[in-house]
Amino acid sequence: MMQTTWSRSLIGGLVTALPVILIGLIIWLYAPLYLMRIAFAAYVNLLIVLGLQIFMGNSLVANLGQGAFAGIGAYSVAILATPIAMKKMSIPDAPFGLADIALHPALAAGAGLGIAGVIAALTGLVIARLSGEAATIVTFSLMMVVHSIFIHWTDLFKGAQAFFGIPQVVGLPSAIAAAAFAIVIARLFKDSAAGLQLRASAESLLAARAFGVNVFRLRLIAWIVGALMCAAGGMLYAFFMGTINARAFHFELVMTTLAMLILGGMRTVSGAVFGCAVLALLLEAIRSIESGVSIAGVELPQLLGLSGLAMGAIIVLGMTFRPRGIFVRLELDELLRRLPGRAKPASSKEGQRA
Numbered sequence: 377m378m379q380t381t382w383s384r385s386l387i388g389g390l391v392t393a394l395p396v397i398l399i400g401l402i403i404w405l406y407a408p409l410y411l412m413r414i415a416f417a418a419y420v421n422l423l424i425v426l427g428l429q430i431f432m433g434n435s436l437v438a439n440l441g442q443g444a445f446a447g448i449g450a451y452s453v454a455i456l457a458t459p460i461a462m463k464k465m466s467i468p469d470a471p472f473g474l475a476d477i478a479l480h481p482a483l484a485a486g487a488g489l490g491i492a493g494v495i496a497a498l499t500g501l502v503i504a505r506l507s508g509e510a511a512t513i514v515t516f517s518l519m520m521v522v523h524s525i526f527i528h529w530t531d532l533f534k535g536a537q538a539f540f541g542i543p544q545v546v547g548l549p550s551a552i553a554a555a556a557f558a559i560v561i562a563r564l565f566k567d568s569a570a571g572l573q574l575r576a577s578a579e580s581l582l583a584a585r586a587f588g589v590n591v592f593r594l595r596l597i598a599w600i601v602g603a604l605m606c607a608a609g610g611m612l613y614a615f616f617m618g619t620i621n622a623r624a625f626h627f628e629l630v631m632t633t634l635a636m637l638i639l640g641g642m643r644t645v646s647g648a649v650f651g652c653a654v655l656a657l658l659l660e661a662i663r664s665i666e667s668g669v670s671i672a673g674v675e676l677p678q679l680l681g682l683s684g685l686a687m688g689a690i691i692v693l694g695m696t697f698r699p700r701g702i703f704v705r706l707e708l709d710e711l712l713r714r715l716p717g718r719a720k721p722a723s724s725k726e727g728q729r730a
Contacts, residue, residue: 381567382564382567384567385563385564385566385567385568386560386563386564387709388563388567388707388708388709388710389559389560389561389562389563389564389645390560391708391709391712392559392563392645392646392649392707392708392709393555393556393559393560396419396422396552396555396556396559396649397552397556400415400419400548400549400551400552400555401552403415403548404547404548404549404552412547412548414656414660415548415551416547416548416551416612416616417613417656418652418653418656419548419551419552419554419555419612420551420609420610420612420613420616421609421629421632421633421636421652421656422555422558422609422648422649422652423554423555423558423605423606423608423609423612424442424446424605424606424609424610424629424633425633425636425637425648425649425651425652426555426558426559426561426562426605426645426648426649427442427445427558427601427602427603427604427605427606427609428442428602428606428633428634428637428642428648429562429602429637429642429644429645429647429648430562430565430566430598430601430602430605431595431598431599431601431602431603432602432637432642433566433637433642433643433644433647433648434565434566434571434574434575434578434598434643435574435575435577435578435594435595435598436578436642437503437506437507437511437578437595438508438511438512438515439511439515439599439602440512440515440516440519440630440634441499441503441515441516441518441519441603442519442602442606442629442630442633442634443519443522443523443625443626443627443629443630444518444519444521444522444523444625445492445495445496445603445604445606445607445610446606446607446609446610446613446625446629447522447523447526447610447622447624447625448488448491448492448495448522448607448610449488449489449492449606449607449608449609449610449611449614450610450611450613450614450620450624450625451526451533451539451610451614451620452484452487452488452491452492452607452611453481453484453485453488453542453611453614453615454539454542454614454620455467455470455474455532456474456477456478456479456483456484456487456488457478457479457480457481457484457485457542457543457615458478458539458541458542458543459478459541459543460475460476460477460478462540462541463475463476463478463541465541466534466539466540466541467531467532467534467539469531470531470532471531471532474532481543481545481615485611485615488607488611489604489607489608489611492603492604492606492607493600493603493604495603496599496600496603496604497596497600499518499599500595500596500599500600500603501596502514503515503518503595503599504592504593504595504596504599505592507581519626519630523622523625523626526622526625527622533622535622536621536622536623537621538619538620538621539619539620539621540618540619541618541619542614542615542617542618542619542620543615543618544615544616544617544618545615546612546615546616547616550612550615551612551616554608554612558605558608559645559649561601561605562605562645562648563645563707565598565601566644566645570594570597570598571598573589573594574591574594574595574598575643576589577589577591577594610625628684631684631687631688631691632655632659632687633652634691635651635655635687635690635691635694636648636651636652636655636656637651637701638651638690638691638694638695638701639651639654639655639690639694639701639702640652640654640701640702640703641700641701641702641703641704642701643700643701643703643704643705644701644703644704644705644706644707645707646703646707646708646711647701647702647703647704650702650703651701651702655687655690658686658690659683659686659687662682662683662686663683665682666680666681666682666683
């Protein structure tokens with residue numbers, strides 16, 4: 377039975393990942409360079425949204441700290457993998473002799489995941505005990521604390537200036553592969569015993585505890601796994617762009633990824649993927665309008681800040697009219713199995729047996 381559930385979850389994750397892979401490959405093979413950059417950013421956001429879904433979607437505990445772990449992942453590989461000659465120019469006074477260390481990008485990524493995992497475990501000891509407004513405030517505070525460290529520890533993080541010279545060793549295929557892997561991991565976690573018990577505790581915390589469910593342990597596991605996924609997204613971003621800035625992991629990233637999760641439906645992995653895709657397309661269309669466009673010969677003025685207004689409107693309207701998102705409980709593969717054409721054979725067999 378357990379093997380059957382695992383196989384069904386794996387197949388379900390692959391079904392959800394398939395359109396993500398196909399669309400990404402089409403863009404990689406045929407789209408111009410600027411569209412590849414836009415697609416890469418969307419896949420990085422998808423990793424972060426999936427990290428949010430693993431913790432927030434299963435526990436229903438608010439999380440506004442995803443930007444902190446994306447930044448930790450990005451700055452970890454930036455500090456560890458940037459060539460020594462570049463670091464002598466950008467962070468010559470880095471503590472702990474880090475200006476004289478340059479790791480292979482793969483080793484730097486592994487070390488970055490380790491750093492993010494340790495920080496996630498330590499912060500999770502507090503956050504896993506919280507619910508409601510307290511969790512929202514603490515996770516938001518975590519993001520603010522990490523951002524302040526990035527800004528004010530200039531010897532290591534360069535403050536508000538850009539950290540440059542990071543090896544550009546990944547491309548769109550790497551982001552596609554990482555996103556597909558993350559989708560499968562998120563689905564396997566959701567359908568695992570830990571994910572099932574965590575969702576049950578979200579419905580009734582007292583009942584779950586009465587049945588002996590260790591809610592604190594489950595939340596801690598989900599928090600760490602989600603944080604590692606967010607950190608992986610930050611690493612991909614750093615290795616693709618070659619330069620990073622603390623602003624990239626601050627409030628705008630938090631609100632964008634949160635809106636994506638709310639729009640698609642935080643309770644399902646398919647919802648996280650769908651919300652990310654729809655909002656990425658919508659925001660790109662809005663950004664093209666922000667700078668001013670010509671429609672039927674009429675020149676529209678610049679509408680700076682329109683994308684931020686749109687994100688706020690999506691969150692408000694989504695929470696008002698569709699608070700549980702587009703994909704409420706059923707995943708894409710589960711919806712496909714419920715199509716009328718697929719239900720007919722079973723009904724006919726039942727009729728013959730009757």
